[in-house]
Amino acid sequence: MSITxxxxxxxxxxxxxxxxxxVNGQKGYGEKTKERVLKTIEELGYTPNAIxxxxxxxxxxxxxxxxxxLSGLFASKLLEGMEExxxxxxxxxxxCHTDSKEDRAIQDxxxxxxxxxxxxxxxxxxxxxxxxxxxxxxVCPAVFVSTQSLTHPFPYVKVDDYQAACTGTxxxxxxGHKQIAFIGGSLExxxxxxxxxxxxxxxxxxxxxxxxxSLTAYGDFRFQSGKESFKNILKAxxxxxxxxxxxxxxxxxxxxxxxxxxxSVPDDISVLGYDNTMAAEMAIPPLTTMAQPLEExxxxxxxxxxxxxxxxxxxxxxxxxxxRLIERKSVLERSKTxxxxx
Amino acid sequence: MSITxxxxxxxxxxxxxxxxxxVNGQKGYGEKTKERVLKTIEELGYTPNAIxxxxxxxxxxxxxxxxxxLSGLFASKLLEGMEExxxxxxxxxxxCHTDSKEDRAIQDxxxxxxxxxxxxxxxxxxxxxxxxxxxxxxVCPAVFVSTQSLTHPFPYVKVDDYQAACTGTxxxxxxGHKQIAFIGGSLExxxxxxxxxxxxxxxxxxxxxxxxxSLTAYGDFRFQSGKESFKNILKAxxxxxxxxxxxxxxxxxxxxxxxxxxxSVPDDISVLGYDNTMAAEMAIPPLTTMAQPLEExxxxxxxxxxxxxxxxxxxxxxxxxxxRLIERKSVLERSKTxxxxx
DNA sequence: CTGTTAGCGCTTTCAT
DNA sequence: ATGAAAGCGCTAACAG
Numbered sequence: 001m002s003i004t005x006x007x008x009x010x011x012x013x014x015x016x017x018x019x020x021x022x023v024n025g026q027k028g029y030g031e032k033t034k035e036r037v038l039k040t041i042e043e044l045g046y047t048p049n050a051i052x053x054x055x056x057x058x059x060x061x062x063x064x065x066x067x068x069x070l071s072g073l074f075a076s077k078l079l080e081g082m083e084e085x086x087x088x089x090x091x092x093x094x095x096c097h098t099d100s101k102e103d104r105a106i107q108d109x110x111x112x113x114x115x116x117x118x119x120x121x122x123x124x125x126x127x128x129x130x131x132x133x134x135x136x137x138x139v140c141p142a143v144f145v146s147t148q149s150l151t152h153p154f155p156y157v158k159v160d161d162y163q164a165a166c167t168g169t170x171x172x173x174x175x176g177h178k179q180i181a182f183i184g185g186s187l188e189x190x191x192x193x194x195x196x197x198x199x200x201x202x203x204x205x206x207x208x209x210x211x212x213x214s215l216t217a218y219g220d221f222r223f224q225s226g227k228e229s230f231k232n233i234l235k236a237x238x239x240x241x242x243x244x245x246x247x248x249x250x251x252x253x254x255x256x257x258x259x260x261x262x263x264s265v266p267d268d269i270s271v272l273g274y275d276n277t278m279a280a281e282m283a284i285p286p287l288t289t290m291a292q293p294l295e296e297x298x299x300x301x302x303x304x305x306x307x308x309x310x311x312x313x314x315x316x317x318x319x320x321x322x323x324r325l326i327e328r329k330s331v332l333e334r335s336k337t338x339x340x341x342x
Numbered sequence: 343m344s345i346t347x348x349x350x351x352x353x354x355x356x357x358x359x360x361x362x363x364x365v366n367g368q369k370g371y372g373e374k375t376k377e378r379v380l381k382t383i384e385e386l387g388y389t390p391n392a393i394x395x396x397x398x399x400x401x402x403x404x405x406x407x408x409x410x411x412l413s414g415l416f417a418s419k420l421l422e423g424m425e426e427x428x429x430x431x432x433x434x435x436x437x438c439h440t441d442s443k444e445d446r447a448i449q450d451x452x453x454x455x456x457x458x459x460x461x462x463x464x465x466x467x468x469x470x471x472x473x474x475x476x477x478x479x480x481v482c483p484a485v486f487v488s489t490q491s492l493t494h495p496f497p498y499v500k501v502d503d504y505q506a507a508c509t510g511t512x513x514x515x516x517x518g519h520k521q522i523a524f525i526g527g528s529l530e531x532x533x534x535x536x537x538x539x540x541x542x543x544x545x546x547x548x549x550x551x552x553x554x555x556s557l558t559a560y561g562d563f564r565f566q567s568g569k570e571s572f573k574n575i576l577k578a579x580x581x582x583x584x585x586x587x588x589x590x591x592x593x594x595x596x597x598x599x600x601x602x603x604x605x606s607v608p609d610d611i612s613v614l615g616y617d618n619t620m621a622a623e624m625a626i627p628p629l630t631t632m633a634q635p636l637e638e639x640x641x642x643x644x645x646x647x648x649x650x651x652x653x654x655x656x657x658x659x660x661x662x663x664x665x666r667l668i669e670r671k672s673v674l675e676r677s678k679t680x681x682x683x684x
Numbered sequence: 685c686t687g688t689t690a691g692c693g694c695t696t697t698c699a700t
Numbered sequence: 701a702t703g704a705a706a707g708c709g710c711t712a713a714c715a716g
Contacts, residue, residue, distance in 0.1 A: 002481055004693055015703045020695060029701060045479065050456040051396045052693035055708050060393060062436070062457070070425060071418040071620070080412045083439045087446075092453060094404070094434045097425045104429075111434060114392040115404070137387065139344055223624055252624045259626045278413065282565055282594045284601045284626045346709055357687045362711060370685055394709035397692045 003044050012040040023048060054116060062092045063305060064112035068100040068125040072222075072249070073277035074294065078123060078145065081298025089306060091118070102128050109134045119305035121145055126189060127152060141308035145301040146292065147191045148318075155308065155317035157300045159292050161192055164323035165199025165246065168272055168290040171325055172242050173207050176334025177270065180204070181215040181243035183229045183250050193218070196246045196274075212238050219250050226253025234261065234340075241339035242270040242331065248279040251287050251330075268338050270331040286328035293321055345386050354382040365390055396458060404434045405647060406454035410442040410467040414564075414591070415619035416636065420465060420487065423640025431648060433460070444470050451476045461647035463487055468531060469494060483650035487643040488634065489533045490660075497650065497659035499642045501634050503534055506665035507541025507588065510614055510632040513667055514584050515549050518676025519612065522546070523557040523585040525571045525592050535560070538588045538616075554580050561592050568595025576603065576682075583681035584612040584673065590621040593629050593672075610680050612673040627671035635663055 005023075009016040014033060021028050022037050029037075040046075054060040063086055067075045079095065086093050094117060096108040109131065112120060120135065120142040127135070127144075132152040135142045144156035172180055182200050185193035197218075204211045214236035219225025226245055230253060233243070245251035251273035258265050265271050265285060273280050276291030300319050347365075351358040356375060363370050364379050371379075382388075396402040405428055409417045421437065428435050436459060438450035451473065454462060462477065462484040469477070469486075474494040477484045486498035514522055524542050527535035539560075546553045556578035561567025568587055572595060575585070587593040593615030600607050607613050607627060615622050618633030642661050 002693095006693075016694075017696080017704080018702060021702090024695080027701095033701080047452070047455050049397075049458060049693050050453075051393055051402060051458045052708090053695075054393045055391075055397050055693080055710090056695045057708060058695090070422045071415065073413065073415070073418075076413040076415075076418045079437070080439060083412060083437065087438070087449075092436045092438070092457060095421070095425065095437050096429070096434070097422060107429075110389070111392075113389050115434060116391060116393045223620065249624075255626060256624065256628070278565065279624060282591070282598065282621060282624075284597060286598070344709095348709075358710080359688075359712085360686060363686090366711080372685060375685080391709050394692090395711075397694090397709080398711045399692060400711090 002049075003046050004049065005046070008037065008040055008044055008046050011044060012037045059118045060116045061090055062094055062115070062117050063119045063121060063302060064094045064096065064108070064115070064117040065121045065123060066096050066098050066105060066108055066125075067123050068098050070095065070097045073279050074247070074249075074275055075123070077277055077294040078298045081295030082121065082302050083298075084295070085299040085302040089302070091302070098125065100125055102131070105131050106134060109138070113138055118309060119143070119302075121301050121305065122154070123147065124192070126191060141305055143301050143304045143308070145297050146294075150190060155304055155319075157297050157304060157319040157321060159323040160320050162195040162199040164274070164290050164292075165196035166203045167323060167325060168244055168274065169200045169203035172244060172270070172272055172331065173203070173209065175242075175270070175331060177242040178209055178334070179212070179215070179238075179240040179242075179339070180209070181233050181240045182211065182217075183226060183233070183243060183245040183254065184216065184218045185221055185246055186218055192221070192246075200244060212240070214238055215240050221247040221250060223249045223253045223256070226250025227257045228253070230254035230257040237341050239339060239341040240269065241334055241337050242272065244272045246274040248273040248275045248277045248283070248287060248289055251289070252279050252283050255283055255330075263340065266330050266332040266337060269340055270337055272331055276326050280326070280328065283330070285330050288328045288331040289326050291324045291326045293324070297321055344391075345388050346391065347388070350379065350382055350386060350388050353386060354379045401460045402458045403432055404436055404457070404459050405461045405463060405644060406436045406438065406450070406457070406459040407463045407465065408438050408440050408447060408450055408467075409465050410440050412437065412439045415621050416589070416591075416617055417465070419619055419636040420640045423637030424463065424644050425640075426637070427641040427644045431644070433644065440467065442467055444473070447473050448476060451480070455480055460651060461485070461644075463643050463647065464496070465489065466534070468533060483647055485643050485646045485650070487639050488636075492532055497646055497661075499639050499646060499661040499663060501665040502662050504537040504541040506616070506632050506634075507538035508545045509665060509667060510586055510616065511542045511545035514586060514612070514614055514673065515545070515551065517584075517612070517673060519584040520551055520676070521554070521557070521580075521582040521584075521681070522551070523575050523582045524553065524559075525568060525575070525585065525587040525596065526558065526560045527563055527588055528560055534563070534588075542586060554582070556580055557582050563589040563592060565591045565595045565598070568592025569599045570595070572596040572599040579683050581681060581683040582611065583676055583679050584614065586614045588616045590615040590617045590619045590625070590629060590631055593631070594621050594625050597625055597672075605682065608672050608674040608679060611682055612679055614673055618668050622668070622670065625672070630670045630673040631668050633666045633668045635666070639663055
């Protein structure tokens with residue numbers, strides 16, 4: 001079949017142990033043998049077999065990544081950050097698309113376990129009980145990115161969603177907006193849904209502003225749900241001047257629905273997004289948005305995995321990364337926006 | 343360490359061979375032994391080691407995927423199609439982000455070789471000479487998706503870019519447009535760049551229409567380049583009523599630039615995209631676009647790999663998938679659009 | 685039906 | 701400095 005360490009050894013007239021040492025940059029051989037071996041490796045076109053290496057023991061140099069959804073700007077930006085760091089550290093990524101399905105995720109975890117991955121990154125979804133158990137039964141470390149588990153204490157890297165929602169809301173308020181519509185994620189979602197809703201409500205309250213319930217709606221972070229949510233909000237015919245959608249895709253959805261209804265953003269209403277994916281950049285108008293540093297989060301997640309493998313203890317396990325407001329064109333001061341149903 | 347087939351065998355009082363047979367659903371054991379073994383597997387929480395399996399010989403059940411860019415709707419849609427099919431067939435995907443860098447791709451190929459992947463999918467980029475050599479030296483099959491190599495005869499699955507560009511152009515012409523701007527990919531790119539340009543020009547010519555060179559520009563398929571290309575086209579101040587951009591991202595770029603200049607799409611000009619990614623759906627207005635069936639292509643690519651592994655011969659190696667025009671809101675009939683610089 | 689055994693390609697003691 | 705040999709966990713003959 002393929003050419004192995006044995007072939008090299010025979011050809012170079014040394015033992016496989018020596019070849020192994022040379023390939024792995026250890027010590028215990030003369031300069032001349034080294035050269036000779038290197039030369040035959042070159043000649044034969046030898047490539048070490050990572051599977052065999054993995055079997056011997058230590059590590060497979062691969063990390064499994066579970067994403068609820070692959071297509072979409074959010075996941076891909078995260079993934080890009082992970083890939084970059086992983087590659088630099090000599091790791092490869094197995095990517096799995098769970099589609100937010102319990103059974104798929106379980107299956108993925110099973111496969112990753114069989115494939116002996118060195119770590120697992122669980123991205124941006126809620127963890128079910130049985131998934132948590134599987135994760136616990138894994139020999140490799142697991143970290144969460146852009147999510148966390150309240151019941152299973154795995155390390156995570158994410159922004160503080162509550163605070164980020166506060167910041168976003170406050171920004172709108174400081175721009176003079178008082179009647180603000182809100183499109184959140186599911187309140188059932190204790191990680192990305194509920195806290196953002198709480199941040200919004202809390203900040204409104206702190207500023208003695210009322211949140212009009214018919215001006216709130218809850219979607220699934222995706223474009224279509226943003227579009228529909230906004231249409232529902234419109235139906236209420238309550239006055240408002242700004243809308244805060246907690247994902248750029250949903251914000252793009254309100255832009256789209258607004259366009260269909262002949263509502264101008266930002267002249268009639270302002271809209272604030274969340275994530276800072278390319279959707280925000282490409283939107284018309286470009287979205288002012290609450291940025292999550294997705295690539296950085298991806299990077300941190302694999303770094304966390306790596307340090308977990310060596311250190312096991314004493315590293316700061318959780319990592320809260322900073323959110324940041326990116327100003328583009330979709331939010332205007334209250335005084336400059338006409339508002340709806342006033 | 344972890345619990346192995348040996349532990350199961352000892353615990354169940356059988357040989358490892360029997361356990362192996364049972365686990366792999368082969369035959370050669372009594373019903374009672376089977377039950378007993380299955381029970382101890384359950385008790386011990388045994389998980390087969392895929393690495394060891396891989397070493398023994400046959401296959402690793404993993405496929406390597408090389409993408410020039412992970413973030414972006416194009417790649418992620420393709421990836422989603424591949425993942426779905428791969429998972430159904432029991433395969434996992436190693437994804438690599440080449441960033442269109444020669445050396446990164448080489449490195450990726452090297453790693454994938456070491457990891458003994460069962461196949462390689464090379465997506466949507468040009469193949470350099472040395473990459474081609476590496477690919478040839480691999481023991482596993484390789485297929486191209488949404489691209490191909492003129493110099494290295496690997497199987498591919500893609501749309502006929504020339505024909506698709508013809509179809510798109512013809513669509514515009516049938517809508518009555520005669521002065522059409524064109525934003526292509528690099529003419530240096532013999533796969534996705536040149537053929538679309540040729541399709542455009544050929545169709546114009548067939549309809550006795552002149553292509554005004556200052557109304558053509560060439561980008562890199564991405565948003566920014568679409569935006570800049572369109573600005574350049576505007577500088578020419580030549581009359582036109584429609585623009586054909588050969589990627590949705592670039593089309594979104596023209597939408598964005600148009601918006602900045604106060605040009606209305608589709609009232610002033612029509613714009614036609616290419617790909618049918620979510621960017622087309624989210625755009626304002628939603629883009630009429632030349633669709634590539636990306637998920638289907640991803641699916642076909644892994645199916646191709648799989649059949650290549652068994653059959654080796656006699657299967658139709660290349661696969662041209664059908665393009666299709668998706669009508670949304672960005673193209674209007676000539677008579678209904680004002681045009682620019684007329 | 686079931687067990688024994690020989691590897692798969694490599695790393696790693698332990699000798700020399 | 702170098703080699704021999706023992707596995708890593710599993711599959712696949714080959715014997716019974």
